[in-house]
Amino acid sequence: MAKKKRIEVMACAGTGCVSGGAFQIIDALEKELTAHGLIDEISIVPTGCNGFCGQGPLMVVIPDNIFYGWLTLDAIPHLVEEHFLKGRPVQKLMFTPPEEKEPFPLLSDIPFFRKQLLVVLRNKGIIDPEKIEDYVARDGYTALEKVLSSMPPDTVIGEISKSGLRGRGGAGFPTGTKWEIARKQEKTPRYLIANCDEGDPGAYMDRSVLESDPHSVIEGMSIAAYAIGSSDGFIYVRSEYPLAIERMKTALSQAREYGLLGSSILDSGFDFDIEIREGSGAFVCGEETSLIHSIEGDIPEPRQRPPFPAQSGLWGCPTVINNVETLANVPVIITRGSEWYSNIGTETSKGTKIFSLVGKINNTGLIEVPMGINLRDVVYEIGGGIPNGKEFKAVQTGGPSGGCIPASMLDSPIDYESLVEAGSMMGSGGMIVMDEDTCVVDVSKFFIQFTNDESCGKCVACRDGSEALLEVLDRIAGGEGREGDVEFLEELGAAVKDASMCGLGQTLPNPVLSTLNYFRDEYEAHVNEKRCPALVCRDMIQYYIDPDKCVGCLKCLKNCPTEAIMGELKYVHIIEQDKCSKCGQCLEECPPKISAVIKVTGNDMDSLEQLTEIVACAERKN
Secondary structure (H helix, E strand, C coil): CCCCCCEEEEEECCHHHHHCCHHHHHHHHHHHHHHCCCCCCEEEEEECCCCCHHHCCCEEEECCCEEECCCCHHHHHHHHHHHHHCCCCCHHHCECCCCCCCCECEHHHCHHHHCCCCCCCCCCCCCCCCCHHHHHHCCCCHHHHHHHHHCCHHHHHHHHHHHCCECCCCCCCEHHHHHHHHHCCCCCCCEEEEEECCCCCCCCHHHHHHHHCHHHHHHHHHHHHHHHCCCEEEEEEECCCHHHHHHHHHHHHHHHHCCCCECCHHHCCCCEEEEEEEECCCHHHHCHHHHHHHHHCCCCCCCCCCCCCCCCCHHHCCEEEEEHHHHHHHHHHHHHCHHHHHCCECCCCECEEEEEEEECCCCCEEEEEECCCEHHHHHHHHCCCCHHHCCEEEEEECHHHCEEEEHHHCCCECCHHHHHHCCCCCCCCEEEEEECCCCHHHHHHHHHHHHHHHCCCCCHHHHHHHHHHHHHHHHHHCCCCCCCHHHHHHHHHHHHHHHCCCHHHHHCCHHHHHHHHHCHHHHHHHHHCCCCCCCCCHHHEEEEECCCCCCCCCHHHHCCCCCCEECCCCCCCEECCCCCCCCCHHHHHCCCCCCCEEEEEHHHHHHHHHHHHHCCCCCCCC
16 A cells, blocks of 8 residues: 655744734644644744745645635644544635635645745745755755855855846945955954844834745855855844744754854864844844944944955954845855856846835735836736725835835836935835825834934934924824924925934935925915815824714714713714824724714814704704
């Protein structure tokens, strides 16, 4: 009798799924499989982030390639009995897009994965990140062996330069050029730093790489260190990433045990080791010189450049700082060749880019796409479009340093130059989608508040400029905008951009300047009409109850946190505006079939106030 086919359950154990109970689900799965006598035929592999975070906790059953999402502990007994015992995949646990009636059972059928191209994320969801054997089985460390056995440092740098790899941390500086500058410096020792201090709201690309495939970063760092002549490496990672830190520590220990870190790696005579340095979460540490000061134990403030870190960095020595994603590209380039890599992407932006796709989008998650793909494909093909049939309004790329790209530019390619031309930037890879209910003034205020809080305060332009921008935006969003405020925002934004010392200040005004460029009419409506077109800014909106629709059901009244709603059962309710906190709870509680609560802004308020007075004592309408 033929041996029964072995099954592997690839269970996502990235931070997103873990926060949803992934470890408990894995334990429950193991317990159920054991109880049914299936544990010897089915193996459970805890993987890093699968990417389709909006469906987590999730798992993929191999070799059938069946995808299950939104798993709960209660679903596990039924799943084991139906799928693993009776051979009947459970449809209700499969992914079903909002507009579809039938589920997509296979991972390969799900649109979220179709247009992706995995280079950095080549091992995501298919290896156990805590087992070096899994990485080696996927050609791990073959690039390092190739480099140490047959490629002089200059040849390695030349191969990276020919590939066209550029820094994935934001500015897009050519990686090979940076390595070459450092190697040419006479002063030693030389240092290598992997930057995992991503602080952009909604961004988690680097964290996921460390959690899913830590050995790819170690291998990339080892090759980079060999190329520049460094024996000492640091991984700078913010302490808010405990799972990433834990897995990286495990990977470093395994690499040392296998002779892949430490003295004379692979008997080559090349010495290199890596130390983890935890940051306290200062956004400014994403800037190279601030990060260096943090490692040195100083206040994380930027310094004037030149000299650049590749010339004089950590403790005054040549230092190469590469983003985690940049370094994870290196082993693949060495293994498959620069020509292969340079054929991906555009003329000036080679390879792929990882984005965290979040916001008003059906399919949220971590994606890797070829440079040059257009925004429309990302939003509507991979992202599955906008929830609830809403209209797409804009996408914000590059985190707080980036800008908003409107619907009119949906067909624009995603590459370094195109995004800058559109008034945004690549950044580390955050991508926040906004729908028609998003207020651009509110968005700008959020990002300026963030960068204002994170400014180190060293230079006047950034410190005082961000404070002044925030003050004006607060006033506009509060319904107290003045004539000339819009023009002042433009003028001040340009001044902050030109006069700031480091990248944080130089890009700080981008959210304001880009939204002013594409959505100036919304700013003017706030200032001139005291109206928020998106009905977001609280000080400009009010809630009323339509007497022709209200049936006196008491739902809004019972759930009002400030007791601002008056009325009796079967009688029309009214909202006392002086008590209303504008929380919107009444709008949420009103049954959709009734829709008696009205949300209004600006000039519409006066007529509705009169209407409310008229119906204050109105009887229930049948």
